[in-house]
Structure formats: structure tokens, C-alpha cells
Amino acid sequence: MHGSRNSGCPDLDSSAHPVHKQKGDQTMSTSSKWTTKIFNSSRAVLVAVAAALILNGCAGEPEATPPEFSTGKPSTVDQKAWGKIVEAAKDEGEVVLYVPPLPMSGMIEAFQADNPGINVTVETIPTPELIGRVDQETAVGASGADVVLHSVDSWFRDNDQANKLLSLQVSPASAEQGWNRTDRLGESNYAPVYANPYAIGFTTTGPGKVENVKELLDKFPDARIGLVSPTAAPATAHYYEVLRETYGDDILDRLAKTKHTVVDKAADGMRLLTAGDFDYLFPAIYHQFIDPKAKGAPIDAVVPKEGTSAPRYSTASPITAPHPAAAQVFMNWMMGEQGAKKFVETLPPAAVPVAVEGAISWAEIEVMNPDEWTKDKWDGWIKKQWTPHFG
Secondary structure: OOOOOOOOOOOOOHHHOOEEOOOOOOOOOOOOHHHHHHHHHHHHHHHHHHHHHHHOOOOOOOOOOOOEEOOOOOEEOOHHHHHHHHHHHHHHOEEEEEEOOOOOHHHHHHHHHHOOOOEEEEEEOOHHHHHHHHHHHHHHOOOOOOEEEEOOHHHHHHHHHOOOEOOOEEOHHHHHHHHOOOOOOOOOOOEEEEEOOEEEEEEOOOOOOOOOHHHHHHHOOOOEEEEEOHHHOHHHHHHHHHHHHHHOOOHHHHHHOOEEEEEOOHHHHHHHHHOOOOOEEEEEEHHHHHHHHHOOOOEEEEOOOOOOOOOEEEEEOEOOOOOHHHHHHHHHHHHOHHHHHHHHHHOOOOEEOOOOOOOEEHHHOOOOOOOOOOHHHHHHHHHHHHHHHHO
8 A cells, every 4th residue: 555554543544545547537426505515514523523533633644646537737746646557557467558569579578577467468550440449449438548648639739628537657767858948849649759750662573662753753663663652641641741751743743644542641662662563662560570571571771861750759647547657657758768779660761859869859850740631731731742643
């Protein structure tokens, strides 16, 4: 237990029990004035009895109050409060992570080694289904995910504004890493912890490696190219817009004149690239090439130094989290130096907010602004820039 209590004294302090509540929750019924009066009268009696016990020397040492979790603004907690969260997390013993298909085993093993007693259960779910599942859990109040990690910035923003995310408790160690700064977190309860710049995938049996899209078009205009459709995600549309900003308005016209195939998502393009149907694929996700390459697939990828952007992955805890304390510990671990090192090691090439060896500078990456790329802008961009060239 947290703290000690004189066993000869009755347990009158309801605040000594864990409370997991949403902002605005009430601890008493307000269905009628009668029930409110009864509650208040009972409380007055309890207070009087407690006072009498204290006067008679029977109060003993109060039990330490476990942390409460609710919605609201994020906050930086002191070492004592963070210690309570860690102890509560160990009592919970588990954190359930919902994540899209990412090679997370190295991350999980490292977290569990750093936090013995807290096991991580991973649910790997494609992002659209992941978002839908969490939305459904939140709507019906069902427990499920403790922590989510994905790249749809607008989902985090909208759910935070709707008070559907638990308030992020920034640990002292995370504060030292800059997470208490307004330019890092602000008043948001989701933390951007990782970004992976889009790559150009290519076959090792094809025309050859190129450093950027312009070089590809200049040197190999007859190459077979797979293009991931901007309908896949706003971040994909943003990638093509960055190409326009970097190389001029005619870049999409030049791509449209190549031997190209538009695929619905990067996974489809990877399959066709591996099968030899394409010479190049973009925007591609670099870490998806690591395992196939190791198994002998004739493919590789390069991250351009210009004309690319990066999907940003954020983490948050839904209000229905069954293990809210463990969720806070796991998120702060990802936000810190150890988490950043594992992102760089297991999901290269990685950009992370914390400066660690081997990372791409967070300030150098081109990241989509979800406040700018609304659904209307996304649809409008496709209609104006993509459809005239690719149908």
C-alpha cells in the first residue's frame, strides 16, 4: 500500500482511494435537492467523527493519496507527485498500446527493462481502424487503449479539444528535456515523439539510386514509377505540395508524363516494387525496407536531403484508459532520452525532439501543420493540383 495507517482507526478518507475521472465528473448525485442534502448531512457527520478521533489521538498516519487522472491542460509535476504516479503504474502492472504497423519490439523491450513490473501489451492496427476503434471505445466508455501512437495529427488535435484525452503529466525528467516549454507541448495533451522523413524506394536491379525526385526525372525519364495517392492521408498530399514548393509548379506535370502507376497506399507500392513492377516508389517509408532487404529483396531506399517531408507520430492517452498511471509513465519514457534513442535505433532514419546521437534534427524536417491541412484543404488540394494531372 501507499503509506501506512493506524489499524485501530476507521477508514473515513474517501480520497485515499484511486479516482479516475473525466473533467466535470461529480462525486455525488445531483438528481434532486433531497439526495444532495442527505450527502451533505452524512459528510458533516463523518467530518465530526474524524475530528473527534483526531482529538483522541486515533488518527494515525494518513494513507498517501494516489494520483487522479482527468482531462484538462497538461501539467508538470514535481518529483513527489511523479513518484506516486510511478508507484501507481507498478500497481497497475500493464499498459496497452495501440500502434500502426511499426517495428516496435525493440522499443517495448527497452521500456520494460527500464520499468520492471510494467508490461506492455501491443495491439498492431492499421491507422484508420486504430482511430475508429479508439473513437468507439471513447463513445461507449469501454476500456481498451491506454496509449495510442500514430501519425494523424488532426485526430489528436480534435480529441484533445473535445476533452477526450487524459491530461498529460510531464515528469521532472521530461521537463528537463524541454517538454515544459510552450514551443514543445503548449497546452496540448499529445506529445510529438517521432517523425520519419519520406524516402524514395528503388530496385537494386533497376536504373540506379537517385538522390531526389528531380534527379530521377532528369536522368531516368522512362523509369517505371509508383506514386502513392494523396488520398491516402493529408501527409501524403503535403509531400507532393513540398515537391511543388521545392521544384516548381511543373513537377507534377513532369511526373504525370512518366510511366507511372498510382497506388492507394505505400504498402501496395512496396509489394509491387519488390515484385519488380516498379523501378521507383515514393513517397516511401524507409523503415519498411529494412526487413525485406535483410531477407534478400532487391530493394533499397534513400531519404532525399531536399524535396521531402515527414509524417509526425504523436502519443496520447484516451480518457477510457484502464491503466492511466502506466500510460503516463510509458508516454514520458517515449518523450525522454531513452525513448528517443530507441526510435533512432529501431525506426531509422528518425527525427526526434530530444537531441540524441544519430537523429535527424527535429528543426530540419518539413512537417505537415494539421491546423492548416484541414479536410477542406486536403480535398481542395487534390481537386486543384492532383486530379488535373492524374485523374
